[in-house]
Amino acid sequence: MKNTELEINAVKELRRESDFKVYEILPFTSINSEIYYADNLNDHVEEKVEFDEEILKQIRRIKTKHPEYGYRTVTNELHKSGYQVNHKRVFRLMKKDNLTVKKNEYQVDY
Known part of the structure; x- marks a missing residue:
């Protein structure tokens, strides 16, 4: 390790164990805030990918039972299951996995 x-x-351990803020700890180290926060970004990316995979499994489960459900209804079902997820994230995941429902085109008879 470098x-x-x-x-x-x-710094991460100090933050977990105490009430110190990052800007209070960093002056006592040789790293600057850009390096610290850039390293932190990578941690969150992995968590987001894992959460997206978990949500996608649940979306597939819901779509297997109800293939006619769109992203709004799937989002509501996820909320009922206890997942706190935004409808835009659900739409993005469904679109990436080709799980979206095509809109019906209505033909007007005159």
């Missing part, structure tokens, strides 16, 4: 990585891990 010295920078050790310092970043030390």
Whole structure:
């Protein structure tokens, strides 16, 4: 491990164990805030990918039972199951996995 990585891990541990803010800890290290926050971004990306995969499994389960459901209804079903997820995220995941429902085109008879 590099010295920078050790310092970043030390800052993260200090933040977990105490009430110190990042800007209070960083002056005592050799790293600057850009490096610290850039490293933090990578942590959240992995969490988001895992959460997206979990949500996608649930979406597939719902779409298997109800193939006619659109993203709004699927979002409501996810909320009922206890998942706190935005409708835009559900739409993006459904679109990526080709699970969206085509709109019916109504023909007007005159």
